[in-house]
Amino acid sequence: MTLTKFISLTSALALISACGISEKQLSDFGKTADQTVQVVGTASTVTSDLLKQNEVTRNACAYLNGGSYTLASTPKTKLSPLLSDQKAVVAALGAYANAIAGALDAEEQAKVDEAGGTLATSIGALGEQVDAGAETGPTVSLLLNAIVQIEENRRISAVKAEMEKVLPFLNRLKELLEADQARVLAEMDQQIVEWERHNRCVLATSRHRANAEATFRAADQAKRALIANRKQAERAVQAMDALIDAHFEIVYGDGEFEDGLETLIAFLADLQAIKDA
Amino acid sequence: MTVTNKQARKRIGRAISDLLKVRDDYSGLSAAEKQTNEDAIVALKSEYFALDGAASSASYAEITMALTGAQTQLEEIKDKRDKFKNGLVTASKILGSLTSVLKLIT
Numbered sequence: 001m002t003l004t005k006f007i008s009l010t011s012a013l014a015l016i017s018a019c020g021i022s023e024k025q026l027s028d029f030g031k032t033a034d035q036t037v038q039v040v041g042t043a044s045t046v047t048s049d050l051l052k053q054n055e056v057t058r059n060a061c062a063y064l065n066g067g068s069y070t071l072a073s074t075p076k077t078k079l080s081p082l083l084s085d086q087k088a089v090v091a092a093l094g095a096y097a098n099a100i101a102g103a104l105d106a107e108e109q110a111k112v113d114e115a116g117g118t119l120a121t122s123i124g125a126l127g128e129q130v131d132a133g134a135e136t137g138p139t140v141s142l143l144l145n146a147i148v149q150i151e152e153n154r155r156i157s158a159v160k161a162e163m164e165k166v167l168p169f170l171n172r173l174k175e176l177l178e179a180d181q182a183r184v185l186a187e188m189d190q191q192i193v194e195w196e197r198h199n200r201c202v203l204a205t206s207r208h209r210a211n212a213e214a215t216f217r218a219a220d221q222a223k224r225a226l227i228a229n230r231k232q233a234e235r236a237v238q239a240m241d242a243l244i245d246a247h248f249e250i251v252y253g254d255g256e257f258e259d260g261l262e263t264l265i266a267f268l269a270d271l272q273a274i275k276d277a
Numbered sequence: 278m279t280v281t282n283k284q285a286r287k288r289i290g291r292a293i294s295d296l297l298k299v300r301d302d303y304s305g306l307s308a309a310e311k312q313t314n315e316d317a318i319v320a321l322k323s324e325y326f327a328l329d330g331a332a333s334s335a336s337y338a339e340i341t342m343a344l345t346g347a348q349t350q351l352e353e354i355k356d357k358r359d360k361f362k363n364g365l366v367t368a369s370k371i372l373g374s375l376t377s378v379l380k381l382i383t
Binding site: 099 | 350365
């Protein structure tokens with residue numbers, strides 16, 4: 001193989017490799033996705049937890065005041081169908097984001113690259129054993145690199161296609177969250193009011209007990225967390241915007257596979273030239 | 278030349294992606310320029326989503342189904358990559374054994 005052809009081949013490969021997604025892009029996307037799932041899920045998760053907590057605190061209040069109480073009772077109020085729907089969609093969103101992370105995992109791709117390199121070495125060793133010629137090793141190595149890169153580009157292209165299909169649904173989810181936000185926050189607020197009522201009852205009864213201050217501090221911390229969560233729940237629509245933007249950046253960012261096809265064709269022509277030489 | 282909805286979406290999508298890159302570094306831009314960029318992103322997104330009517334009336338349950346379907350496809354893509362890697366590893370092992378045998382008999 002001439003030096004020119006070798007350089008031409010390695011340049012073509014470098015361009016094919018450029019069709020990928022950078023580790024920074026992936027890391028940024030992962031953070032945005034995690035944050036979105038957390039923020040969008042705040043209202044349904046917190047309200048669902050409050051329903052259970054309030055039932056326990058209501059019984060604790062009754063117990064401390066000498067009234068009748070139930071252990072391990074189930075809440076009489078259920079999560080509304082709206083919040084149940086949101087809970088389900090958030091779970092699906094989380095699983096979808098995890099699946100993207102799994103399909104684009106840089107460490108796993110490095111293992112594929114390594115396996116390609118090992119196979120090239122094995123073929124080179126076999127070539128030497130059967131006197132296949134000096135150019136066999138580098139040519140096979142380049143070819144295997146190309147196959148691995150083409151496979152990687154196909155995979156990334158397939159992932160982008162799935163994300164592209166999901167984009168309109170993410171936008172629709174944003175619209176629904178926006179339209180339902182007032183109802184969702186009202187349901188959350190109702191449970192926060194209940195939480196405060198039952199906790200104040202427990203605090204009032206515990207005031208002269210030995211652990212009164214610790215009980216107060218715990219309730220104070222819990223209330224602060226609820227206030228923070230309430231604020232977070234208000235940001236669901238903005239969080240969806242961030243996730244939608246992150247999708248646009250990955251799907252339509254640099255290095256779409258279609259753009260790499262011409263490079264690939266040129267690369268295959270170079271391979272043919274080597275064969276003919 | 279006729280432009281299909283899919284092609285138009287791709288073009289708009291690329292334009293949005295470019296404008297989002299501008300947003301990543303607003304240093305040196307005036308408030309008016311930043312606002313123009315933000316307005317353009319909003320307008321283009323509106324165009325983009327208007328070109329795909331399928332999801333525009335989806336319910337929470339339908340969105341959940343779409344996300345679950347995408348999750349399944351993405352997991353299949355991951356499985357294919359794992360199979361490809363295993364294929365390369367297996368081929369290396371076979372060739373390694375073959376080379377060792379050839380060394381012994383030649």
